[in-house]
Amino acid sequence: MTRRGRFAPTPSGLFHMGNAFSALAAWLQMRQIGGQLLLRIEDIDKPRSRPAFAEQQMQDLRWLGLDWDEGPDIGGPHAPYEQSKREDLYEKALNELVKKELLYPCFCSRAELASIGSAPHGLSSEGGAYPGFCSQLTETEQAVRRISKEPALRFRMPHRQWTFCDAFAGEHDFSGKALGDFVVKRADGMFSYQLAVVVDDAAMGITDVLRGRDLLDSTPRQLALYEALGLTAPSFAHVPLIGDASGERLSKRDKSLTLASLREDGASPQRLIGLIGCLAGWLDRAEPVTAHELLPHFTTDVTKDRMLAITPDMLDWVRGKSICDD
Template identity: 50%
Template sequence: MTQHRGRFAPTPSGRMHLGNACTALLAWLSARSKNGTIALRLEDLDRPRCRPEYEQGLIEDLRWLGLDWDEGPDVGGQHAPYRQSEREPVYREAFERLLSKNLVYPCFCSRKDVLQSANAPHGLTSEGPAYPGRCRGLSSAERERLASIRRPSWRFALPDRPVSFRDEVHGFVAFEAGTGGDFIVRRSDGVYAYQLAVVVDDAEMGVTEVWRGSDLLDSTPRQLLLFEALELRPPAYAHAPLWLGPDGRRLSKRHGEEITLQRLRASGIAAERVVGWLAYRCGLIDRPEPAKPRELVERFIPSRVVREPIRLSQRALTALTEGVLTT
């Protein structure tokens, strides 16, 4: 029987906020409840946005919460390296396999070209318009001519069939054929894109289950198709509820420092209070009471995790920081 292997894969481009912490907690609880292992992996492909201080900060935040991991950039492990910026050779090998199967093609369109395309179909919620396939049918001569003018990105050619899967939180999920359009697997600057990198990493590291935010739910069909194309075994997926700020938009650095674990730690709040509150907000426990992660392992039931977005009101945040646990 295959051992359960989970992972938490944040991007060190800012301070860890409550939404990130909730996903990390769920991934950790799932792994520990199954007597499995968990790895910390840093998705730092976007080098200009990622900083060493953010990496160190998120490690400190996770340990403050009471979470640990069996493999990671700070503890090592048999699947090192654990920073995507150091894993380019394995991405290149996977890309070459796709290229040899004629499953990718060069695209000379800029992002502006896609956004301005009048016939661009509806894309993923996180991306805007879908790529309309403008470069998919170019002849060899046309590709050669355009390559002399502009360095291309490379896109994966979506097969003409729907994709469905079972999510641990959302149940049966289905996407129509072509949803989101052909997507980039290598950028024009030569950097391998998130969709390819995450698939290769999960396969190489033997990950059997992925917990991540619901904003990535519509990326799952793309990744399943890449797993299939590369003849790799996909993990099971569980998409945690999306966290929204008081303004109704996805929780992010725009909402200020007060939503970060760094600020909560500095304020003197107990980690157990944050953990218990997170577990309550995502549906794992019935009351917002202080708890350590290990105390929640036996109470972890994936089906209890809420599907709907969690809105972080100013009232709830104030109550949390002042020591009065509330919704």
């Protein structure tokens, strides 16, 4: 069976170096083994998504020298490749979960949810574990609350251990109880990332999911959904995040570190790829290389760090403003 990977950005801002790292790694993983790579635009959060960002992101990927076999611009057998056009599939999966009595309505306010607290920044994709305030409401209690508030729908996370081996991050073990029940459809009608990505990856035949380390704890939640829906789960790989010299995670709000900004400052894609290759441990030193030249060096047996730091000197080198290439 042909292995299939994907890169699935959210068009809510411009790409930064962390996005470039994930995209490059996903491309290298599939191209090295002769697999297929598709591009999917994860614009399920319509208020935050912008078509202009999606177009700019595709331009950035092409600037890096990356291509894809299926996507919104070239089509393919699994179209559409924009989540905003696939909501009927999410609704069908939701109805299946309802029939299996794996969901329950949640009427909690934002203030109540905020009182739960959250996990350390960068380590949780869902925040603190939901304590189950609404999990035992009777049908009568639910009906009364529906009069004044439309509920979200939560998935009952099985209270067992979820173990998987991550290609980059190694073996991980999560407690379902500690993760807590999670939302699959918000009160405003928006489907959650967790549900949409499982439905799409299964429908598109994805065998290998490679993404950033900030989504590591999404994996056990998604494994639970794969199991509940009777779907085959892919293999997972979570690359380290890229942060600044102070250890802070890069943000789409930091325009100085976006690929668009680096391009305007004279950066070359070969230097950016070379720096990423060095940070990841695929190269001994930063040197200008193309994505194709990096193919023989790609491996998952490299750094296990959660975050890779990029310094101002490194950025100067990428921009071609450093005298020495060491």
